[in-house]
Amino acid sequence: MSISETWRTFNYLCAAVVLATTVLIFFTMPETAYQRDIDETEERTTSDKSEKLSDVSQVERVEVPNTPPKKSFTQRMAFNRSSLTHESIWKIAFRPLPIILLPPVLWSTVSFGIGIGIFVILGTTAATAFSEVYGFAVWQVGCVWISSIVGNLLGIPLGGYFSDWVANRATAKNGGVREPEMRLPAVSIAMVAYPGSLLLYGLGVHFKTHWIVPILGVFLCKKLSSLCVLEEELADPANNSLGRDFQKFSVLTGGRLAFITFLMSFYVNPWVARDGYAGAFGAMAGFSFAILAFWIPLYIWGKQIRRATFKWRVVQMAHWDADRETGE
Structure with a gap:
């Protein structure tokens, strides 16, 4: 391309590739973050907060009464306005x-x-x-x-x-x-x-x-x-x-x-x-x-x-x- 084309052609090509990649990402990489309710978490780890705990993190298992159904493609593409965490946005930004x-x-x-x-x-x-x-x-x-x-x-x-x-x-x-x-x-x-x-x-x-x-x-x-x-x-x-x-x-x-x-x-x-x-x-x-x-x-x-x-x-x-x- 550098032999027969100008630098403008190269930039046009890059812009087209970026646009195509952006569209591909939008439709093939949906948001996977999940709103966790601690009372309904199947299993979660607790950090060793004292020297008395063993080296291996303890695992707590509780029953999950209602497993949410899998979202359809249309639902995954929708904008989610609900919060994904109870944490403050300022704490997340500061972390x-x-x-x-x-x-x-x-x-x-x-x-x-x-x-x-x-x-x-x-x-x-x-x-x-x-x-x-x-x-x-x-x-x-x-x-x-x-x-x-x-x-x-x-x-x-x-x-x-x-x-x-x-x-x-x-x-x-x-x-x-x-x-x-x-x-x-x-x-x-x-x-x-x-x-x-x-x-x-x-x-x-x-x-x-x-x-x-x-x-x-x-x-x-x-x-x-x-x-x-x-x-x-x-x-x-x-x-x-x-x-x-x-x-x-x-x-x-x-x-x-x-x-x-x-x-x-x-x-x-x-x-x-x-x-x-x-x-x-x-x-x-x-x-x-x-x-x-x-x-x-x-x-x-x-x-x-x-x-x-x-x-x-x-x-x-x-x-x-x-x-x-x-x-x-």
Whole structure:
């Protein structure tokens, strides 16, 4: 397209794709939030509020007298004006602020951002690097990203299955009791390979190796983003104390967008211009390794950290009401 069309055509195409995706989402992704009545909840978890309780969350089971019927497609498409929780809207809006102070969530936000940020960095610098060092035309630079598509296709089948296998194996060894930290050993692959993708790309461009070397860095980065997903489940060492809620994922995504991805894409080109590809990407590789290596202390002391931080006064202001708790 870059050969025969103008930049306007590309933007028209993007607008059409976004519009089609928006319509598809509207009709295929209905609201699934459910108004919970605590007296009619089939089973819910209660957090360990004192040291006397066992490590395993207690499960309360009560009879459900009336199960609501499944909504029709028309009903699911309708706008729901009823409140989905008894919590104050101000408390819900305030909750992401103290949640980011929890060490597991803060680490998850940064590590989550590293995976996305690395790909943003590669995309920000690729046009200049491949055109100046390897003499690629615009369409050839576009072909570089075929490696990312191949990486995604190879990584997707193993993505969730690998971390599930790691967690399930640890759960079996723990007598069937699952802890959030049991997924963290899967990060060990990303801890080595993400810095490796940066080094392949940065050093390959710096030393003007064959163009396949930096392209392998792009391939490895995208394969890892599918193979070792650091989002949600993997980044959930905070879950037992605070429950699963939209705000936690808002913190992860919003923090990644505001602080990690923006800063990386905004400052990477001046950084490369000052320190060169070897210096800049070498520093990024070291930083990503150091951050991702924090999975080790979180794996060892994660439960103690969760229990201690759950009692912080500022975090207590963000505790979930029971009608928002969905358990493990």
